[in-house]
Amino acid sequence: MSKTLTRPPLASRPAPTVDAPSASQPPADDPGARSLCLGDSRAVQSQPGALLAVREVLDFPLLYLASLPAPWSLSLNQLDGAPLTITSSPKVYSAIVKTGGDVVNARWLWPITLAAEHGRGNRVTLTHWLAHVRSDPGWLLTPQYAFEGVCGRFDPRWWTTRRVCLAYGLRLLDVS
Numbered sequence: 001m002s003k004t005l006t007r008p009p010l011a012s013r014p015a016p017t018v019d020a021p022s023a024s025q026p027p028a029d030d031p032g033a034r035s036l037c038l039g040d041s042r043a044v045q046s047q048p049g050a051l052l053a054v055r056e057v058l059d060f061p062l063l064y065l066a067s068l069p070a071p072w073s074l075s076l077n078q079l080d081g082a083p084l085t086i087t088s089s090p091k092v093y094s095a096i097v098k099t100g101g102d103v104v105n106a107r108w109l110w111p112i113t114l115a116a117e118h119g120r121g122n123r124v125t126l127t128h129w130l131a132h133v134r135s136d137p138g139w140l141l142t143p144q145y146a147f148e149g150v151c152g153r154f155d156p157r158w159w160t161t162r163r164v165c166l167a168y169g170l171r172l173l174d175v176s
Helices: 048-058 062-067 090-099 106-117 123-135 161-168
Strands: 035-037 043-045 073-077 083-087 102-105 171-175
Touching (some): 062 161, 083 090, 102 106, 106 123, 106 161, 161 171
Parallel strands (some): 083 102
Antiparallel strands (some): 035 043, 073 083
C-alpha cells in the first residue's frame, strides 16, 4: 500500500505574510541600511546603485575588466585602511597621483591577478609593489617582476575580483 501525497488546493493555503520593518530596522530606502559583506567579513556601506555595481564586479573575473571599452575605476581599501585605486582612466590616475594617494593603472591587472592565482601575490608583496609606486609613480609592475624570475607557464585561472581581493587583503568599496 503506497500513499500518494497531494497538496491542498491554493485557496485553502494560508497567504504568505510580509513582516513590516520594526522601529529598530532602518527603512529599506535608507542607503545606509544596505551593506555588503565581503570575504573578509567586514561590511561595506554603500549607495544602492553602487552596491549593485560592487556585487557584480566581485563575481566578475578581474581580468575581464582589462577588455572593457569604457574607462573604469575600482576603489579599494588595503588591510591597514589605506585607500587604493586601480583605474583605466588617465584623468583619474593623474588626479590621484597629484594628491599623493595610492593608485595603479589597469596594466597592473594581469600581473596582480596572475600572481594571486599562482600563489605569488599576497598582502606583503602588494605592500612591496606599492612602495615602488610611491617612490616612482611611473613604475609598472610586470609579470616577470611579480613572479621574481620563477620559470614556468602561468596561464590565467580567471579568478573573480572577490578572490583576488581576498588574496591581497583588499576590500572593494566602489566601482565607477
